[in-house]
Amino acid sequence: MLRSGFCVAQITEKEQKTMGETNIMNVETVALDDQNSALVIIDQTQLPYKTELLHLKDQKSIWDAIYLLQVRGAPAIGVAAAIGIYLAAKEIQTDSFDDFYAQFKKAKEYLDSARPTAVNLSWALRRMEGVVLANKEKPVGEIKTLLLEEAEEIKREDIWVCKTIGEFGLSLLKPKMGLLTHCNAGQLATSKYGTATAPMYLGQEKGYDFKVFCDETRPLLQGARLTAYELMSSGLDTTVICDNMAPTVMKNGWVNAVFVGCDRVAANGDAANKVGTSYVALAAKYYNIPFYVCAPTSTIDMDCENGAKIHIEERPAEEVTEMWYEKRMAPEGVKVFNPAFDVTDAQNITAIITEYGIAYPPYEQSLQEIFKKKAQAKDNK
């Protein structure tokens, strides 16, 4: 599906199923094949028509897969990076800690450069680096084993985090409600459940019978291609709308709550998510509909003061002008502005749902409380 200007990640081994042959919810978004030293991902650029697993063995393939959105969504990028850096560490041939760490750091910086906005990428890599630094007295072989354990733990935690966010989110909802979501903050963006979709899946298990509107999400159509596919595969009542139709379905009274994910939340509650999210928040505010941001604490960056400090990724022009069309749709040479994310102002967010509870404004205080709860939970372990 990716066309001009993109190099496609090397496929060293291929498993392929066409739409309908497999339930996408039963396929792991991100996995480690340790025996073959490979990061295994679903190539999300091919969905929903083809479910193809990529087995990525070298750092360039992993970097490309993240950059090209073959693996995407903040938590899934974090898990992929953790597995990726473990695989890089495994390849390092030295008994000297200093040599090992120098090569580890180089690989870490390389992976970290793949996408700038989703803080989970640097969060997961920093966490893996923490394991290396905390164990510098140990033999290199042992450090590699500890890195494997940490990568597995990051993935396990992600599943717990998403499920818990889902439970908090569901506590805000009633059966038969209409919900709206933007982009894909679903299972395909995480290890399981998703964040914004987790209340939908947990509600579905309880027979809540939600009706979900998915914004198609220009320019890369994560809503139409991924969220709609996931939700339908799970039996949810799903309707795709163009991004500019959100105010219409809200005005019609079909939406009781909006749930979105995020790529980075600043300490004041400003939240970066897929471009178009802030426009949905404005419409929701106008129509008095609660707007919830689902945010694992790994996506909250307390070192980032506010949304203006969030680095917003800009992507190639052809994603807008030609990628989904048979023929280019905009004049050659036209200027294109293609930011991948926008920032929703904290004042337009009803609440931020984390795995340690629901934060309400003022977020400067409530997010600090969330991190206190997280620290307490760690101490009690």
Ligand code: MRU
């Ligand atoms: O560019 P993408 O597809 O990686 O953007 C993804 C999003 O904006 C998601 O909403 C966000 O990462 C949260 S995923 C739980």
